[in-house]
Amino acid sequence: MSGRCHRFFSRREALGLVGATGVTAGLWGSFASGQSAGARASRELEVRLAKASIVEGAETEGLVSAVADGPPPVLRLRRNTPFKIGVTNRLDDYTSMHWHGLRVDNAMDGVPYLTQFPIGKDQRFQYEMTSPDAGTFWYHPHCMTMEQMALGFTGILIVEEDDDPGFDFDLPINLRDFRLDGQGRWLDLWTARGAARSGTFGTVITANWQVEPTYEAPTGGLVRLRIAATDTTRIYRVFLPDADGRLIAIDGHPLPAPVDIPKTEETALHLGPGQRADIVVRMPLSEGQSITLMTDAPGAARILANIRSIGSTLDRSVSEVAALPPNPVSTPDLNAARLEEFVFGWSPEGDLPNNGLCGTLGYTFWSINRQPWPGDAVEGTGPLATFKLGESVVLRLRNESPNAHPIHLHGLAFKPIRSNKRQIAPLWTDTILLQKEETVDIAFVADNPGDWAFHCHIIEHQKTGLAGYIRVLES
Ligand code: C2O
Numbered sequence: 001m002s003g004r005c006h007r008f009f010s011r012r013e014a015l016g017l018v019g020a021t022g023v024t025a026g027l028w029g030s031f032a033s034g035q036s037a038g039a040r041a042s043r044e045l046e047v048r049l050a051k052a053s054i055v056e057g058a059e060t061e062g063l064v065s066a067v068a069d070g071p072p073p074v075l076r077l078r079r080n081t082p083f084k085i086g087v088t089n090r091l092d093d094y095t096s097m098h099w100h101g102l103r104v105d106n107a108m109d110g111v112p113y114l115t116q117f118p119i120g121k122d123q124r125f126q127y128e129m130t131s132p133d134a135g136t137f138w139y140h141p142h143c144m145t146m147e148q149m150a151l152g153f154t155g156i157l158i159v160e161e162d163d164d165p166g167f168d169f170d171l172p173i174n175l176r177d178f179r180l181d182g183q184g185r186w187l188d189l190w191t192a193r194g195a196a197r198s199g200t201f202g203t204v205i206t207a208n209w210q211v212e213p214t215y216e217a218p219t220g221g222l223v224r225l226r227i228a229a230t231d232t233t234r235i236y237r238v239f240l241p242d243a244d245g246r247l248i249a250i251d252g253h254p255l256p257a258p259v260d261i262p263k264t265e266e267t268a269l270h271l272g273p274g275q276r277a278d279i280v281v282r283m284p285l286s287e288g289q290s291i292t293l294m295t296d297a298p299g300a301a302r303i304l305a306n307i308r309s310i311g312s313t314l315d316r317s318v319s320e321v322a323a324l325p326p327n328p329v330s331t332p333d334l335n336a337a338r339l340e341e342f343v344f345g346w347s348p349e350g351d352l353p354n355n356g357l358c359g360t361l362g363y364t365f366w367s368i369n370r371q372p373w374p375g376d377a378v379e380g381t382g383p384l385a386t387f388k389l390g391e392s393v394v395l396r397l398r399n400e401s402p403n404a405h406p407i408h409l410h411g412l413a414f415k416p417i418r419s420n421k422r423q424i425a426p427l428w429t430d431t432i433l434l435q436k437e438e439t440v441d442i443a444f445v446a447d448n449p450g451d452w453a454f455h456c457h458i459i460e461h462q463k464t465g466l467a468g469y470i471r472v473l474e475s
């Protein structure tokens with residue numbers, strides 16, 4: 001391992017990039033980080049208002065971040081190592097923080113009323129967690145979720161592997177939209193029309209809060225892109241034309257063997273809100289050449305980010321990219337598994353959401369098992385299903401609507417095992433993108449006790465009824 005660290009740093013030094021100025025320096029400082037160089041045991045975050053230039057030539061105020069002028073910071077922790085993170089709320093509204101995909105103690109899961117009381121203005125809540133899994137995860141508020149996420153609060157969280165996998169550069173790419181006009185002023189964050197359909201789409205597609213940013217990475221080096229789709233609505237369809245690379249992990253969990261990356265619109269990887277992909281690309285062999293990360297969007301494909309080769313060539317090869325060590329997820333016993341069916345569909349006519357302190361859109365459009373969820377507040381509402389600790393479970397997820405839904409389960413990792421519409425890879429995940437009118441069976445072992453939120457990650461769907469929770473008993 002020390003050999004690998006040495007190799008990393010000697011390469012970096014050999015490139016003469018340490019102490020470089022401009023874009024490159026900022027990049028090393030905030031994004032690129034050698035294995036264990038950036039991991040910390042504790043952090044403090046202040047949820048606060050921010051301003052930044054997202055639309056060229058204009059400044060947008062009223063953003064929500066943990067820094068004054070950019071996206072919430074990339075958090076790095078180490079696997080199996082306790083991590084403490086204090087969250088102080090400097091907003092007038094309540095908040096709470098959720099660590100999307102991390103299998104942590106239920107009390108640290110950040111879901112208002114279900115696991116904690118919302119954090120009021122100038123209050124601090126200390127989260128403490130130890131992640132058994134390494135990989136690319138993310139974090140976001142789970143109270144005033146629609147507003148705070150739409151205004152910017154979505155950050156990447158990295159749990160480092162025990163041993164450095166030996167890539168030359170690590171580049172987190174936080175994909176999200178903003179709803180801004182041409183002068184950088186806010187449009188309505190959501191619309192009732194959108195909430196009742198596929199969600200309200202942003203007008204500006206960004207990577208790390210920038211439109212088509214260009215990053216620099218070592219010529220001929222292996223670069224790990226940690227792509228996180230953190231938008232409230234958009235399903236990104238990512239591909240990398242002409243790039244040489246391998247997909248190594250989805251939703252934080254390693255693939256058993258790396259596979260080729262998508263290079264065309266037709267083969268694009270669909271990442272619904274909440275999903276992640278770890279992709280290793282080999283940088284072009286001549287300095288100054290670029291790799292482009294794109295998304296297929298209505299009308300035309302768009303550039304998300306460019307990565308340009310810099311320095312003399314490292315001459316790495318994608319054949320060096322091996323599978324990452326698997327995360328320690330228990331395998332469900334499918335013969336003994338208990339089957340529960342959940343139907344995702346319209347809401348019956350009925351009550352407006354009970355909002356508690358965490359905001360409401362004022363409408364009910366969606367439901368799970370015909371029961372719309374009352375916003376983020378759960379008081380007086382029971383679990384969708386209760387499981388014994390250690391029980392093997394199959395959930396049959398039936399989407400009876402004509403819209404796609406990225407369905408997310410907190411606190412547990414699951415794998416899809418069959419679909420009525422397509423071949424589906426049985427890869428561990430926390431978020432499954434259900435296609436229209438698709439039924440997918442997912443399986444897991446209920447081995448983390450607590451009340452785990454279970455909802456669509458199109459936030460307008462979540463906040464208008466498509467949410468609930470499951471209970472895993474202590475014994
Ligand atoms: Cu990423 Cu309940 O959320």
Ligand code: CU
Pocket residue numbers: 404405406456457458461462466
């Ligand atoms: Cu949905």
